[in-house]
Amino acid sequence: MSRPLPYSDPAHLAAHQFLVEEAALLDAADYQGWLDLITEDIRYVMPVRVTTARGAPASNGMGHFDEDMYALRKRVKRLATDHAWTEDPPSRTRHFVTNVRTFRAGPDELRVESALLLFRSRGDTREADLISAGRADLLRETSGGLMLARREITVDEAVLRTQNLAVFL
Amino acid sequence: MTMIDLAAVVSQVRRGMIPAHVYGDPEIFALERDRLFSRSWVFLAHESEIPDPGDYVVRRVLTDSFIVVRDEAGTIHVMFNMCLHRGMQVCRAELGNASHFRCPYHAWTYRNDGRLAGLPFHEDAYGGEDGFARKDQRLLPAPAMDTYRGLIFISLDPAAPKLRDYLGDFAFYLDFYVNQSPAGIELRGPQRWRVKANWKIGAENFAGDSYHTPHTHASVVEIGLFREPKASKRKEGALYQAGPGAGTTYKLPPGGDFASQLRYVGYPDAMIPAISQTWSDQQKALVEDSGFMVSAATLFPNLSLVHNWPQIDDRGTVRPFISLRQWQPVSERETEVLSWFAVDAAAPEEFKRDSYKAYLMCFGISGMFEQDDVENWVSITDMATGSMARRLNLNSRMGLTSDGKPVKPPIAAFAGPGVAYQGFGEYGQRHWLSQWSDHLEREPAPKQATDLGVAR
Numbered sequence: 001m002s003r004p005l006p007y008s009d010p011a012h013l014a015a016h017q018f019l020v021e022e023a024a025l026l027d028a029a030d031y032q033g034w035l036d037l038i039t040e041d042i043r044y045v046m047p048v049r050v051t052t053a054r055g056a057p058a059s060n061g062m063g064h065f066d067e068d069m070y071a072l073r074k075r076v077k078r079l080a081t082d083h084a085w086t087e088d089p090p091s092r093t094r095h096f097v098t099n100v101r102t103f104r105a106g107p108d109e110l111r112v113e114s115a116l117l118l119f120r121s122r123g124d125t126r127e128a129d130l131i132s133a134g135r136a137d138l139l140r141e142t143s144g145g146l147m148l149a150r151r152e153i154t155v156d157e158a159v160l161r162t163q164n165l166a167v168f169l
Numbered sequence: 170m171t172m173i174d175l176a177a178v179v180s181q182v183r184r185g186m187i188p189a190h191v192y193g194d195p196e197i198f199a200l201e202r203d204r205l206f207s208r209s210w211v212f213l214a215h216e217s218e219i220p221d222p223g224d225y226v227v228r229r230v231l232t233d234s235f236i237v238v239r240d241e242a243g244t245i246h247v248m249f250n251m252c253l254h255r256g257m258q259v260c261r262a263e264l265g266n267a268s269h270f271r272c273p274y275h276a277w278t279y280r281n282d283g284r285l286a287g288l289p290f291h292e293d294a295y296g297g298e299d300g301f302a303r304k305d306q307r308l309l310p311a312p313a314m315d316t317y318r319g320l321i322f323i324s325l326d327p328a329a330p331k332l333r334d335y336l337g338d339f340a341f342y343l344d345f346y347v348n349q350s351p352a353g354i355e356l357r358g359p360q361r362w363r364v365k366a367n368w369k370i371g372a373e374n375f376a377g378d379s380y381h382t383p384h385t386h387a388s389v390v391e392i393g394l395f396r397e398p399k400a401s402k403r404k405e406g407a408l409y410q411a412g413p414g415a416g417t418t419y420k421l422p423p424g425g426d427f428a429s430q431l432r433y434v435g436y437p438d439a440m441i442p443a444i445s446q447t448w449s450d451q452q453k454a455l456v457e458d459s460g461f462m463v464s465a466a467t468l469f470p471n472l473s474l475v476h477n478w479p480q481i482d483d484r485g486t487v488r489p490f491i492s493l494r495q496w497q498p499v500s501e502r503e504t505e506v507l508s509w510f511a512v513d514a515a516a517p518e519e520f521k522r523d524s525y526k527a528y529l530m531c532f533g534i535s536g537m538f539e540q541d542d543v544e545n546w547v548s549i550t551d552m553a554t555g556s557m558a559r560r561l562n563l564n565s566r567m568g569l570t571s572d573g574k575p576v577k578p579p580i581a582a583f584a585g586p587g588v589a590y591q592g593f594g595e596y597g598q599r600h601w602l603s604q605w606s607d608h609l610e611r612e613p614a615p616k617q618a619t620d621l622g623v624a625r
Contacts, residue, residue: 062358086544
């Protein structure tokens, strides 16, 4: 892996700003606005993490997400109905994005790694949930600005402690 | 000292009235641990998860951890994950491949068939075989282990009936999910997550709650995830109860032959000959003559299954998926959900990929069905933990008249075993609760402790 771009590099600054603006859309539940940042050929994946001896690489073949644009649009459309009970009343979320590192991946693509801490609070009696994850994104430079073309979410728990993933990471 | 009147609880449950506190009561949970999970067959894993010698997964029954492992000769063992010496957890990974398991504490080492292979300083520390007889010692096996079509179950009761005998007439329905070709199924997963819900709620829901679909799952219909407005079709489905299981079905379009009905739910032509050869005439008759296709089901106590067929792309391609899921109790108000994707191992790769996509959109932690289910179940559990819930018996009598007769007679021309009703009714939930009541009424079996390595 090449070295990350300097933090002063305009491409890094643009990528960092993209992630912060994206988080603002997600926390505002502006999912249509979020979809507008995503390319038609998106692949949005979140593999299940497993506990192995000596951390040996292993997979049980399963993901929490493995989405294309069709699936993401359906999810967003669902949340906009009057019957998506799990987000009505909506969760209060805060996407904390940090540890951003940007790599040049091609003439018009950036690979961007970041750390994400999602705080999710529902209702008034339940304890809040935290989901900690790393993200590896492919951002594409288009005429309309940067767009998300691929995201792989590396969640830090093998057993998640949130009632569902009706939220995006 | 127990505070609840168990006989009163059970007698209410048996008349279809459920004391609401059973969904959040630590005393009930202790009874379930001691009287139900100490005896019942409980699903642990599928053989396809451990295909090669040395492959293992670690799974629990409540808090008891078990290593499910295939030994060098290919035989599957299920053993309690506790070192014979000081009780350390021998295997702390959840999956992997190992010829031996070595305890981190004092390095006692076990072969992957459970036999004790070595302990350090045997001669110095124990005076050799006289102090500790190594021969024939092994990690404590599950009291009973049995398999059905690659599904591995254990029971903590050494006197448990044979698994096939336990499954009884439910095996007929289970086979729709796990026996579509001679290759059997293969699994991906599980996804694992903890929800603040009582474990019984999901188990009961899958056993027969077609009534929640039109409302709880209205959103997935509104967004066109299905070819047709399925929610209103739900009441045309049959609800069956058979052996230790119960489930729901969808009514298929009229007039189709067997192959066209399989095509309707999205099975490609490449799979239909094998399905046709594998399913019995009676199973095919359920599809072709009775006109029903299995959907959700629960095998008592906590293994559920689901089969559904959404549209997976903008072209309207319909593909079915199968999921196995376990409601693993953590406490009276918390459950770990384990959700697997299952598919015919002989299916074309393209179908496996499409079916997996169909699963992820609908079920599992991100599934658009499951999201709303769990929201309900968490809220029920929240409401069930207080004192007001002890003043309310929930009405679970749907489908019964005041004198306890079915509102409608069973379906006469239903090709499957057991009994089946068309339309809404809580037959499956009561069937599940009746078994739950049977277990809770029985005194716990005495447990026999084992000495190991002691000179006889």
